[in-house]
Amino acid sequence: MAQQLSRRGLIKGGAAFASMAAIGVLEGALPALAQGEEVITWTDIPANFTTAGRGGRSLDTRTVHKGTFFTPTEDFYLVQHYGATTLDPATYKLRITGLVSKPIELSLAQLRQRPRTEVIAGFECSGSSPANFNRLCGNARWAGTSLSPLLREAGLLPHAREVVFFGADKGMESVAHGGPAQMVEQHFGRSMTTDDAMKPELLLCWEMNGAPLDATHGAPVRLIVPGWYGVANVKWLDHIHVQDTRYVGRFMSRDYVTLIGQKIGDQTIWNETLVARIRVKSMVSRLTRTGTSYTAHGFVLNDGTPLKSVEVRVDNGPWQAAQLDSANTQYSWKLFTYQWNNLSAGEHTIVSRATDANGVVQPEESVLADKKTRWENYAQFTRKFTV
């Protein structure tokens, strides 16, 4: 089964992940442990599972979350379909074109003069899955300027329906719409409705975790769409185009589409939907022990809907309430901990599930059995460890 993204498409299976060029997570310093506290190693990840990353970066195969609220920038995973692009900040221009009353072109300096806003947002690549130990996610503080006032200044025309965000990165794509396949060079592009694009939380971002955005994360400017999967957060953003029809580029129609069988009465419909807002997902990411006291640390990613509960279950015991961290914000990942005492020597399992205020419960893996595509792996993730 195809499991991951590569620079040009899919790489098959876990072993090939080792040669993957598109994604890197750097092993960073562990946060200080309390006196007598030790980290328990997961046994669900093979000890010899190693991956090489781009530019000498290496993937941390054991943890996606080392206990800090913000993912250090050098630990933040990377995905780029056409490779990383370097743009010259001195000549950079952001253009807004299409169905607007006043097209806009701004230099980086002009953009940076606009009111500064910050948002804490966590996101996950929708290709993150148990096959890669769900590591393709992170949480950061992003700063830049709000998108909606700029779109308002450009003046969306009454028949504007769709806002397309193009990156400067591009690649050759095979296009066969009712004729022989042709190779066409295309920019990375993603879109959303004008209503979604006008939401106040969207950010034209030039700063990550208090430092200038780096080239791998989309410098000089990327889009941040809090509450949406990684793919919506267009890096190297240099062109926003407004139109009256849906944009159906590769990353909106061929990739990043979820096909799942849905039972409606006695019928199953095969619904294909766009990867957009993050479906509520939690995972236990770190386990520590102090004497006979154990603490599970984990996080929830979702679309910003308030959470009703996060629960943790050890072995096949009852679901127990976890504690949410006070640092959590609407669009951050939501850290949680669960503490308990005593475990018999041997193998154990631990799993978490989150429920949002609308009553949406993170499903068991079996519920997603009829999902035929590899995106949006939000099932409960059972971890294994030995004491």
Ligand SMILES: Nc1nc2c(c(=O)[nH]1)N[C@H]1C(S)=C(S)[C@@H](COP(=O)(O)O)O[C@H]1N2
């Ligand atoms: N221009 C551009 N933006 C992009 C991509 C890309 O290939 N090109 N990849 C997307 C995907 S699939 C993900 S998951 C996120 C990853 O963001 P990060 O590399 O900063 O973690 O960027 C998104 N933005």
Ligand SMILES: [Mo]
């Ligand atoms: Mo992604």
